[in-house]
Amino acid sequence: MKMKAQTKWGWDHAIYLFLGGLGAATYVIGALAGYAGEAWLGISKVGIISGVIILAIGYVVLLVGLGRPMNAIHAMKCPGTSWISRGVIIVLLFVIFAGIHWLLTVFNAGGGLLPILGFIGIVMGFGVMLYTGFLLAANRPIAFWANPLLPIVFLASALYSGLLATLLLSSIFVPDAVEQMKFLAVHSTGLAVFLILAMALYIWGTHRTPEGRAAAEMLMSGQFSGMFWVGVFLMGLFVPLVLELINLYGMGGTAIGMHILAGILGLIGMLLLRQVILGCGVMARLQAARFEYVLPHI
Amino acid sequence: MTRHGFVIDLKRCYGCYSCSVACKAANHTPQGVDWAKCVSAEIGTYPSALRQMLPLVCQQCAEPACMDVCPTGATQQDENGIVTVDPDLCMGCKTCMMACPYGARQTVSTFETYFPDAEGELDPYEAYCLEQWELKNGFGLATKCDYCKDRIADGKDPACVEACPAKARTFGDLDDPESEISILIRRNAGFQLNPEFGTDPSCYYLPPR
Ligand code: SF4
Ligand code: SF4
Numbered sequence: 001m002k003m004k005a006q007t008k009w010g011w012d013h014a015i016y017l018f019l020g021g022l023g024a025a026t027y028v029i030g031a032l033a034g035y036a037g038e039a040w041l042g043i044s045k046v047g048i049i050s051g052v053i054i055l056a057i058g059y060v061v062l063l064v065g066l067g068r069p070m071n072a073i074h075a076m077k078c079p080g081t082s083w084i085s086r087g088v089i090i091v092l093l094f095v096i097f098a099g100i101h102w103l104l105t106v107f108n109a110g111g112g113l114l115p116i117l118g119f120i121g122i123v124m125g126f127g128v129m130l131y132t133g134f135l136l137a138a139n140r141p142i143a144f145w146a147n148p149l150l151p152i153v154f155l156a157s158a159l160y161s162g163l164l165a166t167l168l169l170s171s172i173f174v175p176d177a178v179e180q181m182k183f184l185a186v187h188s189t190g191l192a193v194f195l196i197l198a199m200a201l202y203i204w205g206t207h208r209t210p211e212g213r214a215a216a217e218m219l220m221s222g223q224f225s226g227m228f229w230v231g232v233f234l235m236g237l238f239v240p241l242v243l244e245l246i247n248l249y250g251m252g253g254t255a256i257g258m259h260i261l262a263g264i265l266g267l268i269g270m271l272l273l274r275q276v277i278l279g280c281g282v283m284a285r286l287q288a289a290r291f292e293y294v295l296p297h298i
Numbered sequence: 299m300t301r302h303g304f305v306i307d308l309k310r311c312y313g314c315y316s317c318s319v320a321c322k323a324a325n326h327t328p329q330g331v332d333w334a335k336c337v338s339a340e341i342g343t344y345p346s347a348l349r350q351m352l353p354l355v356c357q358q359c360a361e362p363a364c365m366d367v368c369p370t371g372a373t374q375q376d377e378n379g380i381v382t383v384d385p386d387l388c389m390g391c392k393t394c395m396m397a398c399p400y401g402a403r404q405t406v407s408t409f410e411t412y413f414p415d416a417e418g419e420l421d422p423y424e425a426y427c428l429e430q431w432e433l434k435n436g437f438g439l440a441t442k443c444d445y446c447k448d449r450i451a452d453g454k455d456p457a458c459v460e461a462c463p464a465k466a467r468t469f470g471d472l473d474d475p476e477s478e479i480s481i482l483i484r485r486n487a488g489f490q491l492n493p494e495f496g497t498d499p500s501c502y503y504l505p506p507r
Contacts, residue, residue, distance in 0.1 A: 008392045008405070067390015067405065067438025074370035074387050084369035084393055138367060140495055141399040284399055286491050288308060289505050291339040291350045295401035 003214040004294055006142065006281040012065030014275035017132050018161070019058025020091070021154060022267070024128035025162025027051025027098050029184070031118035031125070042174035043184075045105055047166050052095070052102040054165070055128070059091070083135040090131055094124035129158040136277070141284040144215035145277070149202040153277075156198050160191040161270040164240065168263030171256040182253035185244045188262075192241040196233075215280040224276045232276060236269010301360070301379040301500060302445055303472035304459075305479040305488060306353050308506035310466035313338060313351035320461030324446060326427035326434075330406040333443035334458045350506045353466065355458065356381065356402035356443040357491065357499030364394035364403060364442075372440070379472075379500055380444055388439040395440060399495040407438045445469070472500055 030047015033040040063069045076092075079085040101117040104110030110117070133151025140146050167184050170177055203219065206212030219228050240262035247258035286293040313336055321327065321334035335354045342348050362381045365373040372387035373394060383394075383403075395403045409428055411420060420428065435441045446456035450469075454460070459467040470479035479502070482488060488502035 006396060008395050067392075067407065067440075068385075068388065068436070071370060071372075071387060071389035074372070075389060075391075076369070077371040078366075078369055081366040082369040082393070083367070084391060088369065135393075139396040140363065142396060145396075281396070283401065284492065284495075286337075286352065286354075286400065288350070288352050288489075288491060288503055290341055291352065291506065293337045293339045293352050296335065296337060 002294070003211060003282045003285065004296070005215065005218065005279060006283060009278050009281070011275060012061060014271065014278050016058050016062040016065070017154070017274040017278075018271040019054055019061065020132060021129050021158030022161045022165060022270070023051050023053070023055025023058055024094065024125040025051070025158040026054060026165045027094075027162075028122050028125040028129075028159075029162050029166045031098075031101065031122050033180075034114060034118050039177070040180055042177050043166065043170050043180050046169045046173050047162075048098070048102055048105045050165065050169055051125075051162070052098050055091070055095070055098075083131060083138050087128075087131040087135060090124060090127040094121065094128050097121045097124060126155075129155050136281075139281075142281045143209040143212035143284065144206050144280050144282055147202060147205050147212075149198065149205055150277075153195070153198050153202050156191060156195045157270050157273055160188060160195055161267055163188040163191060164263040164266040164270075167259040168267075171259040171263075175256055178254055181259060182248060185248055185253060185259065188266075189241055189244050189248070192237045192244075192266075196237055209284075211282045211284050215282040218280045218282065219276055224279050227272050227279075228276050231272035232269050234269075235265045236273060237266070240266040240269075299377070299473050301472040302358060302450065303379075303470060303479055303500040303502065304355060304358075304445070305468045305470075305482045305502050305504060307466045307468075307482075307486075307504040308350060308352070309504065310464040311336070311351045311353055311462075312464055314463065316461045316463055317353055317458035317467065320457040321443070324449070324457035325443075326430040327441075328406055328427070328431055329410045329412060331404045331441060333402075333404070333441075335401070352503075353458075354400060354402070355445070355501060357400050357497065357501040358445060359497035359499050361496060361498045363397040363399065363495065363497050364440075367393045367397040369393065380447060381442070382444050382447070383435075383440050383442060385434070385436045385439050388436075390438040390440065392440065399492055399497065400499070403440050403442045405438065405440055409437065 026047050030044045030051055033044035033047060075088045076085050079089055097117055098121040101121050130151050133154035136145040137150045163184055167181055170181055203216050206216050218224055243258050243262040247253055247255045283295050315336055317334045337352050338349055340347060340349045358380055370387045370389055372384045375381050411424060455469050459469045468479050470477040483502045486504045488504055490499045
């Protein structure tokens with residue numbers, strides 16, 4: 001019997017999940033760079049300024065996709081049980097602290113306040129990267145999501161896309177920071193390898209239920225296989241990894257164009273990763289005596 | 299206390315969809331929304347193949363997964379165990395639709411007429427249904443069966459129960475051990491769908507043949 005995946009969370013949710021993680025990670029990288037001394041100042045500014053803007057764009061996309069955006073004002077009401085409520089609180093705290101950090105950075109002010117704001121922003125930023133994984137993992141009827149490795153995959157993918165975005169933007173705005181970009185590029189290759197392993201484990205871990213197996217099949221050889229193999233694996237991970245390795249070890253890390261190309265491909269791939277995970281959300285079948293039923297219209 | 303519940307006898311249901319139509323008429327659900335669904339499954343191969351219908355309604359779970367995940371408090375449970383959505387609070391995030399194991403929640407973003415070739419205004423019945431839907435539910439929001447709360451308050455059965463020609467559906471109080479549904483469950487090995495999700499549904503099924 002052909003199992004069906006949910007269709008109600010589509011591109012708008014994928015874009016938000018992607019931009020939310022990307023914005024938080026880019027900010028976190030920028031804030032961390034702020035502790036690394038004078039030489040990192042340019043990259044720190046790039047990360048902090050762009051991270052907050054990216055997250056804000058993500059939130060606008062999310063709000064526009066809601067059935068009744070005005071009612072989002074009530075979204076913090078149930079933090080005891082709802083991951084969306086928890087997420088809204090985390091994002092709000094992030095926006096407050098990272099937003100002040102952003103303003104002070106834009107206006108070159110703040111002095112001793114910046115490290116403190118940065119620390120709180122970093123903690124909240126990790127919260128933003130992680131909560132979307134928990135939000136999906138809390139849906140028990142969708143075995144492909146209800147997997148404890150999903151928050152790890154989302155965290156790693158957010159950090160990886162944050163590194164690529166920082167490299168991409170730094171290549172444009174602070175092209176002289178070659179050594180710093182090399183450092184970021186090394187970490188992006190490490191994260192790409194980690195993400196490939198984490199995804200392999202994640203997909204393997206879904207094989208315990210028929211729904212999980214159907215979802216994994218949909219991903220690897222079914223409806224979403226093209227998007228997964230070409231978009232996520234090849235474009236998002238493998239090609240950027242090879243480009244950065246060639247750049248680092250063949251060209252001394254000086255090829256700015258390679259950072260830009262790796263960044264663009266990697267970011268598209270990480271957006272597609274969110275979309276394929278949402279699209280493969282196969283719902284559990286219902287069981288009545290010997291009969292098994294597939295739910296329609298979800 | 300009362301815990302409103304359903305018993306659906308799978309031996310009796312023959313898949314005539316009267317419940318689906320009665321629900322549509324009673325609740326003015328637009329195209330794309332079907333609160334009283336009937337799904338079918340088959341096992342075996344010819345000549346010993348079997349087909350069995352499964353009528354579905356919101357299971358009015360005692361521990362509703364949909365309510366836990368709802369961030370706005372729009373999903374509420376009344377003192378009789380009926381789970382409802384307050385359209386003034388719902389923001390249409392569809393999280394509840396992902397959490398409900400029974401596919402009981404549905405949403406439509408726009409109204410589609412059943413008569414797209416007809417020119418001009420909607421016919422009066424469709425216009426009335428649209429008005430009622432906007433008043434009680436709305437577009438882009440989560441909607442679900444509420445066991446015909448208004449009918450129950452008037453002492454009637456839910457519309458699908460009244461319409462079922464096979465008497466496959468019985469409505470009653472699960473908390474009363476002497477109610478018809480409690481007796482049916484006890485005597486016929488009534489069971490809940492997919493109890494592994496831990497939602498404790500108030501809808502019980504009697505086994506098929
Ligand atoms: S069947 Fe679904 S919508 Fe109805 S109460 Fe249970 S979890 Fe909620
Ligand atoms: S769609 Fe409405 S009822 Fe469902 S979880 Fe979101 S706010 Fe709650």
